[in-house]
Amino acid sequence: MKLLSMRTSRRGSGLDTTIGWRILSWIVIALLLLFTVVPLAWMLSTSIKSQVAAMQQPPRWIPEVVTWDSYLKILDPRQEGGQRFLRYFWNSLVVSIATTLLSISVTIPAAYAFSRFRFHGRNALLLVILMRNMFPAVIFLIPLFLVMRTAGLVDRHASLIVTYMTFGLPLSIWLLKGYYDNIPRDLEEAAQVDGATQFGAFLRVTLPLSAPGIVAAAIYIFIQAWNEYLYALTFLNSDRRLTLPVGLQAYFSEFITDWPGLMASSFIMSIPVVMLFLILQRFFVQALTEGALKS
Amino acid sequence: MRASAPLTESKAPSIPLLQRAFQNHSFVALLYILPSLILLVFVVGYPIFYTILLSFYSTPAISPDRYWVGLSNYTDLLRSRTFWEATKNTLYWTIPSTFGAFLLGVPAALALNQTLLGRSLLRSVFLIPWVISTVAAAYVWRWLYHSDFGLINGYLMAWGVSQRPLLFLDSTDLVIPSLVLVNVWKTFPFVMVMTLAGLQAVPSELLEAASIDGAGTVRRFFAVTLPYLRNVFLITFLLLFISNLEHFTIPWLMTGGGPARSSQIWVIDIYTTAFRGLAFGLASAYSTLVFGIVLLFAILYVRLLTRREGVEG
Numbered sequence: 001m002k003l004l005s006m007r008t009s010r011r012g013s014g015l016d017t018t019i020g021w022r023i024l025s026w027i028v029i030a031l032l033l034l035f036t037v038v039p040l041a042w043m044l045s046t047s048i049k050s051q052v053a054a055m056q057q058p059p060r061w062i063p064e065v066v067t068w069d070s071y072l073k074i075l076d077p078r079q080e081g082g083q084r085f086l087r088y089f090w091n092s093l094v095v096s097i098a099t100t101l102l103s104i105s106v107t108i109p110a111a112y113a114f115s116r117f118r119f120h121g122r123n124a125l126l127l128v129i130l131m132r133n134m135f136p137a138v139i140f141l142i143p144l145f146l147v148m149r150t151a152g153l154v155d156r157h158a159s160l161i162v163t164y165m166t167f168g169l170p171l172s173i174w175l176l177k178g179y180y181d182n183i184p185r186d187l188e189e190a191a192q193v194d195g196a197t198q199f200g201a202f203l204r205v206t207l208p209l210s211a212p213g214i215v216a217a218a219i220y221i222f223i224q225a226w227n228e229y230l231y232a233l234t235f236l237n238s239d240r241r242l243t244l245p246v247g248l249q250a251y252f253s254e255f256i257t258d259w260p261g262l263m264a265s266s267f268i269m270s271i272p273v274v275m276l277f278l279i280l281q282r283f284f285v286q287a288l289t290e291g292a293l294k295s
Numbered sequence: 296m297r298a299s300a301p302l303t304e305s306k307a308p309s310i311p312l313l314q315r316a317f318q319n320h321s322f323v324a325l326l327y328i329l330p331s332l333i334l335l336v337f338v339v340g341y342p343i344f345y346t347i348l349l350s351f352y353s354t355p356a357i358s359p360d361r362y363w364v365g366l367s368n369y370t371d372l373l374r375s376r377t378f379w380e381a382t383k384n385t386l387y388w389t390i391p392s393t394f395g396a397f398l399l400g401v402p403a404a405l406a407l408n409q410t411l412l413g414r415s416l417l418r419s420v421f422l423i424p425w426v427i428s429t430v431a432a433a434y435v436w437r438w439l440y441h442s443d444f445g446l447i448n449g450y451l452m453a454w455g456v457s458q459r460p461l462l463f464l465d466s467t468d469l470v471i472p473s474l475v476l477v478n479v480w481k482t483f484p485f486v487m488v489m490t491l492a493g494l495q496a497v498p499s500e501l502l503e504a505a506s507i508d509g510a511g512t513v514r515r516f517f518a519v520t521l522p523y524l525r526n527v528f529l530i531t532f533l534l535l536f537i538s539n540l541e542h543f544t545i546p547w548l549m550t551g552g553g554p555a556r557s558s559q560i561w562v563i564d565i566y567t568t569a570f571r572g573l574a575f576g577l578a579s580a581y582s583t584l585v586f587g588i589v590l591l592f593a594i595l596y597v598r599l600l601t602r603r604e605g606v607e608g
Contacts, residue, residue, distance in 0.1 A: 021512055025406035029417060032403050035480065036421055042446050043435045055444040058453035106330040113327035120321055125328070127597055132339055134593035136541035138565045139582040142575055143345035144338065166338045169331060227428035229544045234570065245430040249548070259438055266431035277426045281419055285488055 047071070047264035054259050070264035081251075085265065087240060088247030093272075095157050095243055096225040099164040103221050104214060107169060111176030112202065116185070132170045137230050145234055159235045160243070164228060168221030175217050179210040216283035223273045244269045343586070350580035356573035368580035377556070377564070378581075385560040387471050388478075388546070389539040395479035396535055397528075400486025407487070408494050418491070425484040433548035436477040440464050440549075464550050467557040474558060477545050486531055493527030494520070526599070533596045537589055561585050 041061070046054050047070050049063040076082035113119075114126060144163060145154070153159040183206055191201035207214075229245040236242050239250060248269070252262050277284055350368055352361040372378050403421060407414055424432060439446045440463035448460040463473040497520050505515045543562045546552060552559035552567065559567075565585065569578035 018512065022409065025409055028402045028406040029410065032399060032406075032421065032483075033417070035399075036424060036484075038446075039432075039435050039439055039480065040423060042439060043431075046438065057444060057449045059446045059449040106334065109327035110331040113324040117321070117324035117327075119324045122324075125332075127601075129331070129335065130600070131593050131597060132335065134537055134589060134596065135339070135343070136562065136582070136585055136589055137543065138541065138562050139346050139586045140339065140342040141566070142349065142569050142579055142582065143342035146345070146575075147337075147341070162334070163338055166334055169335070173331070223426060227430070229428070229430050229548075230566075245428055248430060248434070259441075259444075262434050263438065266428075266434050270427040270431050273426050273428070274423060277422070278419055281415075281422070285418075285422075285492075 043263045043267055046260055047267055049260050051258065051260060070258075070260040071268075073261060074265055074268065084239070084251060085247070085268075088242055088244045088251075089268070091157065091241060091247075092226055092243040092245075092269075095160050095164070096222050098157070098161045099168075099225040100218050100222045102161065103165045103168045103172065104218055106165065107172040107176060107217065108207070108214070111173045112180055112206070114173065115177045115180035126173075129170050129173055132166060141230065141234055144231075148235060154235060155237050155241055157241065160225075160228075160232060163231050163235075164221075164225040167224050167228075168217060171220055172217035176210055176213045179213040180206065183209050212283055212286075215280060216286055219276055219280050219284050222276065226273050346579045346582050346586070348579075349576055350583045352576045352579075354574065354576040361576065364576070368577050369584070372577065372580055372584065377559075380556060381559050381561050381564045384471065384556075384558060385540065388475060388542075388558070388560050389536060391472070391475045392478040392482070392539045392542075393532060393536045395475060396482040396486045397532070399479060399483040401490050403483065403487040404490035404494060408491060418488070421487060422484045424481050429481065429544040430548060432477060432481050433545050436480070437464065437549050440473060465554055467554055470550055470554065470558045474546055474549060477549070478539065478542070481545075482535060482539075485535065489527055489531040490524065493524045496527075497523045529599055530596065533592055533599070537592050537596070540589060540592075541585070 045061050045063070048066050048068065050065065050067050050069065053060075053063045053065065073079065073081050074085040077086055114122065140163075144159075148154045148159040153162075187205050187209075188198070188201040191205050192198060196204060227245065228243075232243045232246045236246060239247075242250060244265075248262065248265050251265070252258060349361075351363060351365060353364045353368070354361045407417060407421075410417070440448075442448060442460040442462050442465065445460075445463075447463070448457075451457040451461065452459075461469065463469050501519050502515055505519050510518060541562055542560070543566065546558045546560055547563055547566070550558045552563045561581070562585070565578050565581045568574050568581060572578075
């Protein structure tokens with residue numbers, strides 16, 4: 001199976017005939033790799049420098065003295081700065097995990113219904129859901145802010161969770177619907193003959209089979225929630241409620257910009273999403289491409 | 296007694312009624328979809344309606360009242376020079392960003408598609424900018440662009456390319472190209488992944504047949520591969536174009552729309568009108584206008600998708 005897919009993808013390119021093309025593609029890869037990696041590497045390099053060393057010109061990639069001060073400063077819970085940073089981190093974690101769990105539990109039944117039932121307005125509803133993320137965030141910003149203010153949710157994490165839940169909806173519904181479409185109804189019916197209820201059959205047969213889709217959708221939702229900036233900027237205002245993306249700004253604009261500290265924070269902020277992505281990237285890439293291309 | 300009689304009476308037929316309701320697919324489907332639906336109505340439907348409504352009102356910052364002003368928010372907006380400046384900036388930001396991502400993303404996909412060695416590792420590395428927070432990306436690039444201590448100016452001066460530091464984010468000429476580069480860095484992996492997925496759909500038999508007929512590499516690409524990628528390109532282009540059109544974070548965190556409003560794009564303009572100027576009515580008219588424009592592209596996207604479905608089904 002693996003051999004087969006490698007073969008087809010190799011042939012699939014149709015470009016692998018001459019040495020010249022191979023060299024050219026390695027040049028392209030090398031240049032793009034440089035473009036991709038330099039900013040990331042510079043972030044790391046700066047984060048282990050002292051404030052003075054960071055401002056040295058011409059630039060040095062490896063500082064004469066490596067210092068972990070910036071990391072200690074943001075991660076040490078005994079210091080006031082560390083407490084703040086860890087609180088932002090915790091807030092981000094709470095919001096992202098709550099969003100992911102709630103979003104998935106809302107999506108699964110919806111995707112199942114779209115896959116299994118034919119009902120009035122089904123296609124129209126699917127189209128509307130698909131288009132949800134096409135709309136500019138700003139159009140929702142003003143009314144949602146006013147709604148949240150009326151509901152007393154401004155400056156509460158609930159306002160973000162409710163909003164973020166709708167981000168992943170289109171992709172998750174499309175993705176999971178695709179899975180359910182491919183799971184034969186006979187399987188569920190067989191379980192029902194064996195005495196399971198329809199819901200029991202769904203739980204025991206269909207749900208486990210769609211696990212890869214659920215994982216993919218969950219990563220996607222988590223990453224989106226973790227990285228979101230605009231709504232968090234608008235809905236939250238007290239410092240102890242801020243999530244990381246907005247928190248960083250509040251944290252650093254008070255002083256002269258502490259670049260090593262900012263780079264260390266950016267790095268720590270990126271770790272959860274990059275780790276999730278690297279561990280589960282097979283699912284994630286599939287979610288990304290299928291969500292947009294397949295219908 | 297009198298009260299209980301009709302109660303038992305109504306209870307008896309209600310069980311089969313309920314059963315019938317559960318056998319009715321529309322009813323069960325509705326139950327399953329209801330949570331999503333409520334969420335969408337509350338977070339998507341109602342705000343759209345409310346924004347459009349609010350766009351016909353004047354909302355003075357100092358009082359909670361609002362006054363019906365008809366279309367005057369729209370006419371004010373379309374007559375203001377700042378709106379047209381923002382429109383120019385938005386196009387100048389959106390179009391190069393989108394094409395730039397293709398310019399790097401498509402070659403990346405084609406190159407990756409013919410290397411077997413370390414392909415999935417390379418793909419992961421390329422995708423990191425896309426996965427990390429836009430906020431982190433914006434800060435890193437602000438630091439790279441820094442006029443006194445930035446890496447880029449450091450090398451430009453050390454290599455003698457430039458005598459004095461280039462003001463990437465502080466000059467009206469360079470600011471948008473500089474921001475576009477950040478956006479391209481962040482989004483070209485998306486184009487790459489989509490193109491890679493599209494390349495998997497090209498039937499190898501066709502490529503072999505073309506090669507037997509004597510078609511060279513370039514010819515095969517244009518005659519066989521490209522037609523298969525056309526749809527993927529169109530969809531990816533639209534998705535990226537729309538998301539660039541409504542992008543906020545990179546310019547906001549790197550320049551705040553400056554210097555001298557030279558990177559003030561639509562969404563930043565709307566945000567400052569609403570949350571700095573507290574002119575919610577005017578900002579709503581602005582949002583509605585942008586919404587209308589984006590909607591055109593969104594409809595195009597959906598039509599493309601459903602057309603595909605029609606061909607396949």
